[in-house]
Amino acid sequence: MKAAVLHQLGTAPRYEDFPDPKPANDDELLLTIKAASIKNLDRARASGQHYASHTNLPEVVGMDGVGVLQDGTQVYAIGNTGMIAEKALTGINRYIPIPNGIADATAAALPNAVLGSAVALHYKAQLQPGQTILINGATGVTGKVAIQIAKHYGAAHIIATGRNAEQLAKLPALGADEVISLKQDDKDLMAQLKAVNEKYPIDVVLDYTWGKPIELILQSLKGGGMHHVSRKVRIVTVGSMAGEEISLSSGTLRSSAIEILGSGIGSILPEEMHGYRVSILPEMFRLAADDKLHIDTDTILLKDVEQAWLTHNNPGSRLVVMMG
Helix, strand or coil, X not given: CEEEEECCCCCCCEEEECCCCCCCCCCEEXXXXXXXXXCHHHHHHHHCCCCCCCCCCCEECXXXXXXXXXXXXXXXXXXXXCCCXXXXXXXXXXXXXXXXXXXXXXXXXXXXXXXXXXXXXXXXXXXXXXXXXXXECCCCHHHXXXXXXXXXXXXXXXXXXXXXXXXXXCHHHHCCCEEXXXXXXXXHHHHHHHHHHHHXXXXXXEECCXXXXXHHHHHHHCCCCCCCCCCCEEEEECCCCCCCXXXXXXXXXXXXXXXXXXXXXXXXXXXXXXXXXXXXXXXXXXXXXXXXXXXXXXXXXXXXXXXXXXXXXXXXXXXXXXXX
């Protein structure tokens, strides 16, 4: 079969022949792959900088994808073997049937974005209908999906921040009621954040940047003193595009009813991951099939994987490899 094969950590996978995978037992199923996305996690594992980096080189890359089981069932699956290939193995409890009406590229791109948005909104932020949410760093793939899911979950007012002016302009069409540019003077940004919080008191912050932007958001949410009645705000951080470290004073937390949580593979409980697989992700697939949830994708053919791996630079769109 043809596959995207990694020979050395820190290099791009190459399009070449690789032995067909063979099920080792009755728990393994053979998939004919139709599409697989390239995510930051895939790149990190191939770079050698991730704790789960590839170790048995040469190896096919790709964590998950969309394909067809031998009985004809179309599924999204997590791979027992690399998924950016014409064939791969999955496990009997590692796939979800996908509905008719959803494009292969969409079905391949959506799960990672749903994991980074719906799981955080549902389990960590516990977003309730009628609440106001600030999505910080909403111009990326996952942030744009988060806007739509927050709307689906009943958010009354959605505030979105970001640096990319072109992507910011697209957010109102996805459900953002207000957009705020992070590319402005700190004082002006703080003033805008405080003003919007006074008009639409923020209940939830879903954060994809960490770093300086979340410091400014924390300052804008800080309480006002002895006679100030704080409003509970739950901050859930999912990413760190603006840096891994922040400066956070004790006074900020003592003067405000702020809760800070993280949402990621290490913090998602087993029962939450189960809920993602059996409930949340199937629901999002149905929304996408009904044209009620959208994700931007850039598609390439498998033969072009090496070049695209090196050159694709569109943070608002997920790169998806089509096998044929």
